[in-house]
Amino acid sequence: xxxxxxxxxxxxxxxxxxxxxxxxxxxxxxxxxxxxxxxxxxxxxxxxxxxxxxxxxxxxxxxxxxxxxxxxxxxxxxxxxxxxxxxxxxxxxxx
Amino acid sequence: xxxxxxxxxxxxxxxxxxxxxxxxxxxxxxxxxxxxxxxxxxxxxxxxxxxxxxxxxxxxxxxxxxxxxxxxxxxxxxxxxxxxxxxxxxxxxxxxxxxxxxxxxxxxxxxxxxxxxxxxxxxxxxxxxxxxxxxxxxxxxxxxxxxxxxxxxxxxxxxxxxxxxxxxxxxxxxxxxxxxxxxxxxxxxxxxxxxxxxxxxxxxxxxxxxxxxxxxxxxxxxxxxxxxxxxxxxxxxxxxxxxxxxxxxxxxxxxxxxxxxxxxxxxxxxxxxxxxxxxxxxxxxxxxxxxxxxxxxxxxxxxxxxxxxxxxxxxxxxxxxxxxxxxxxxxxxxxxxxxxxxxxxxxxxxxxxxxxxxxxxxxxxxxxxxxxxxxxxxxxxxxxxxxxxxxxxxxxxxxxxxxxxxxxxxxxxxxxxxxxxxxxxxxxxxxxxxxxxxxxxxxxxxxxxxxxxxxxxxxxxxxxxxxxxxxxxxxxxxxxxxxxxxxxxxxxxxxxxxxxxxxx
Numbered sequence: 313x314x315x316x317x318x319x320x321x322x323x324x325x326x327x328x329x330x331x332x333x334x335x336x337x338x339x340x341x342x343x344x345x346x347x348x349x350x351x352x353x354x355x356x357x358x359x360x361x362x363x364x365x366x367x368x369x370x371x372x373x374x375x376x377x378x379x380x381x382x383x384x385x386x387x388x389x390x391x392x393x394x395x396x397x398x399x400x401x402x403x404x405x406x407x
Numbered sequence: 408x409x410x411x412x413x414x415x416x417x418x419x420x421x422x423x424x425x426x427x428x429x430x431x432x433x434x435x436x437x438x439x440x441x442x443x444x445x446x447x448x449x450x451x452x453x454x455x456x457x458x459x460x461x462x463x464x465x466x467x468x469x470x471x472x473x474x475x476x477x478x479x480x481x482x483x484x485x486x487x488x489x490x491x492x493x494x495x496x497x498x499x500x501x502x503x504x505x506x507x508x509x510x511x512x513x514x515x516x517x518x519x520x521x522x523x524x525x526x527x528x529x530x531x532x533x534x535x536x537x538x539x540x541x542x543x544x545x546x547x548x549x550x551x552x553x554x555x556x557x558x559x560x561x562x563x564x565x566x567x568x569x570x571x572x573x574x575x576x577x578x579x580x581x582x583x584x585x586x587x588x589x590x591x592x593x594x595x596x597x598x599x600x601x602x603x604x605x606x607x608x609x610x611x612x613x614x615x616x617x618x619x620x621x622x623x624x625x626x627x628x629x630x631x632x633x634x635x636x637x638x639x640x641x642x643x644x645x646x647x648x649x650x651x652x653x654x655x656x657x658x659x660x661x662x663x664x665x666x667x668x669x670x671x672x673x674x675x676x677x678x679x680x681x682x683x684x685x686x687x688x689x690x691x692x693x694x695x696x697x698x699x700x701x702x703x704x705x706x707x708x709x710x711x712x713x714x715x716x717x718x719x720x721x722x723x724x725x726x727x728x729x730x731x732x733x734x735x736x737x738x739x740x741x742x743x744x745x746x747x748x749x750x751x752x753x754x755x756x757x758x759x760x761x762x763x764x765x766x767x768x769x770x771x772x773x774x775x776x777x778x779x780x781x782x783x784x785x786x787x788x789x790x791x792x793x794x795x796x797x798x799x800x801x802x803x804x805x806x807x808x809x810x811x812x813x814x815x816x817x818x819x820x821x822x823x824x825x826x827x828x829x830x831x832x833x834x835x836x837x838x839x840x841x842x843x844x845x846x847x848x849x850x851x852x853x854x855x856x857x858x859x860x861x862x863x864x865x866x867x868x869x870x871x872x873x874x875x876x877x878x879x880x881x882x883x884x885x886x887x888x889x890x891x892x893x894x895x896x897x898x899x900x901x902x903x904x905x906x907x908x909x910x911x
Contacts, residue, residue: 318789327743327788328750328768329781338778343786345844350732350799356806363804364811366631366661367617367860368885373660387524393757400753405764 318343420445421587421908425496425644428590432479432495433488439479439495442590443472443539446497450542450588453911458563459573459583461502462510463542468497471539478537491537492647498533499589501580502543503550504635505624506530509540513626514558515548517755517775527624528659529593529635529652536651541589545579548777549746550600550628552576553849556840557779564836565608566909567876571833574604577638581608584638586911591648592638597628598734599828599853601636602865606828606878609867609907611895612638613645616886617860618663620649621656629741630661632734632857641905642866642895646670649888665886673889674896684894686712687722687821692852698831704869704877705827711901712825722817722824726810730855731847733810736790736803737858742780743787749775782843811859818884823894826852828865828878852880862888866895867904 320340324331331339385398394401420428420442431437447465454460475495482489489495500506503513505523507530512518526534533540547557555563555578563578565571566586573582577594581604584592594601596614605612613636620635627633637648653667688709693702713719751757751771758770776784790799817824830851839846856863861882868879879898883891899905 318785320785323785323789323792326792327784328747328765328772329776329784330769330773331781332773335778335781339782339785342782342843343789346735346786346847349844350735353729353732353736353802353806356726356729356802356809358802358805358809361805361808363801364807364858365804367811367858368661368663370618370661370663375657383524390524391521391754393751393755402752402767403761403763 318347422640422906424641425493425590425639425647428496429489429494439472439475439539440469442495443468443497443541446541446588446590453586453588456564456569456911457566457582457586457588458561459544459579459586459588461512461514461543461545461560461579464509467509468539468541472497475537475539489537491535493533493651494537495539496537496590497539497541498648499542499544499580499583499592500530500540501546501577501592501594503546503595503626504529504593506540510543511626512543512560513549514546514560515775515777515780516559517749519559519756521754525624528621528656530624532652532654533593538651542583544577544583544592547576547578548780549626549742550576550595550597551742551779551783553599553603553846554834554836554839555579555604556836557777559777562836565833566911567609567874568833571835571875572607574607574829574833576600578604580638581605581610581612584608584610584640585909587908591640591644593635593652594638595625595633595635596857597632597738598857599850601638602853602863602878602880603829603850605638605865606880607833607876609876609904610638610640611642611645611864611866611905612636613649613864614856614862615649615653615888616862618661619653619862619886619888621654621659621662623656623658627745629738630745631741632738642864642892642899643671643674645864646674646892663886668889670889670892674893677889677893678896678900683715684712684717684823684897685821686717686719686894687817687824688719689722689724689727689817689824689826691724691727692826696830696848696851697827700871701827701830701832701877705879708868708879708898709825711898715897715901720821722821724813724817724855726806726813727855729806730810730858731851733803733806733858734850734854735786735847736799737807739783739787740791740800741787743784743791746780746784751775779843807858810855814855814859814861814882822884822890824882826880826882828852828880832871832875832877856882861885862891864891864895866899867907868898868902869904
């Protein structure tokens with residue numbers, strides 16, 4: 313496992329979160345501490361161990377392919393920040 | 408000497424179980440409306456100090472109670488008793504579980520103005536069971552935290568000591584039940600978020616086996632760990648609630664197709680059978696970091712089981728020390744993925760400063776999320792990022808296998824495992840707020856249960872000299888909630904801790 317070499321600007325950019333200078337300083341030290349703690353997992357011998365994604369894996373859950381009622385347009389748009397003509401409004405993305 | 412819990416019990420229904428309240432309503436000496444009115448009055452009287460609720464809708468709750476009274480009256484006219492198990496019982500709901508037409512904030516600025524367009528499956532089932540859905544209970548933002556201090560709308564206080572935290576993340580649920588503002592409540596538990604606040608507030612809290620209860624309509628934090636469960640005044644009340652909310656749901660593909668037993672009846676039958684349980688005490692849970700008074704109360708509880716004739720033996724869960732590190736990789740990885748949906752486009756907070764599409768994401772998330780949520784999303788993004796995935800995430804999933812294996816090995820010789828729920832009693836507000844790692848370490852005894860997908864329950868088992876509650880954690884075998892509840896009920900029957908109410 314690599315050391316705590318978290319490049320905060322890069323990772324925050326991947327996470328799509330703008331951080332203030334203050335947050336960057338604080339998170340760098342706090343997350344550094346957490347990553348040092350997490351590094352103890354290096355001690356564990358995991359050779360030959362299968363990973364667990366779910367404690368009780370459920371596979372191939374099939375559903376009948378029949379239409380079900382969904383949200384009405386009104387309900388779907390009810391919490392939208394900006395709406396026009398039954399659509400979500402966002403800034404222009406293509407010039 | 409006056410202890411907090413020896414104060415006179417007020418002449419209200421605060422100490423009555425669901426069974427007793429139902430009997431009174433059935434006999435006609437109490438109506439659902441009267442019970443709801445009493446809770447509203449109680450809530451208004453103590454909320455200024457406790458702050459368990461983000462919001463409540465008094466008119467809606469009273470309308471639900473009125474409908475319940477009408478259903479009961481209708482059944483009576485037909486010569487029948489009420490058939491719904493929670494008829495007229497007010498149940499508080501953590502503000503991360505959808506109730507149609509009610510706010511759903513996750514205690515976050517991101518969802519400050521969000522209104523649920525639909526019911527969660529557990530909400531539907533509570534309503535079908537006759538319950539009154541009562542209020543939106545406070546939590547750590549997006550259920551990330553162990554103190555309910557991470558709420559964007561203000562911290563909840565521990566009803567036993569208002570200077571201290573109620574635990575978290577379901578601190579509002581625990582505090583509301585402890586303070587008599589709700590008969591019972593629902594919370595969610597990803598790393599201890601039901602059991603730890605239950606312990607710190609002296610109520611019963613049950614996290615069911617992963618897959619036992621549908622997560623549809625629960626705002627996802629870490630999908631392979633999250634599970635909804637009840638807070639209650641007694642183990643039997645928790646059994647009734649679990650029976651109401653459990654079961655397969657086609658809308659949650661991780662919910663299991665297993666029949667839901669009658670938990671309350673099962674507990675009674677096991678109590679009658681006088682079964683002697685085999686209980687395991689994991690030595691790793693009684694070492695450094697355990698508060699001596701908590702340790703003493705838990706030892707005394709274990710002694711009570713011995714006196715009942717249960718077989719108590721030491722077991723080993725050798726990978727316990729790695730549980731927190733494993734959890735903070737897996738849980739943050741899953742949260743970074745789940746919370747990607749909060750993009751300011753379709754719902755939730757949108758920054759007024761944003762000028763282009765990417766800007767909407769960066770600024771809305773910066774303004775909408777609090778500090779702990781940002782920290783966890785960033786950590787989770789890092790452990791999943793190119794070049795680090797195998798070293799962190801994959802390795803953590805393998806250690807998870809070992810942690811789960813420890814429990815399954817122990818269950819070859821014992822029926823359940825008994826531990827402290829939390830290493831310390833309730834800590835002071837602000838004490839750990841600036842030190843995330845110290846806050847994380849508080850979950851050392853509860854986290855392994857989520858990683859292994861097991862059912863776990865906290866039951867009140869005493870108080871420290873300062874009058875702070877202590878919880879006993881009982882960890883059961885997968886899908887054997889009846890046995891887990893029966894083991895808890897056996898202890899509860901022989902002790903009086905669950906009847907105590909805080910002096911508010």
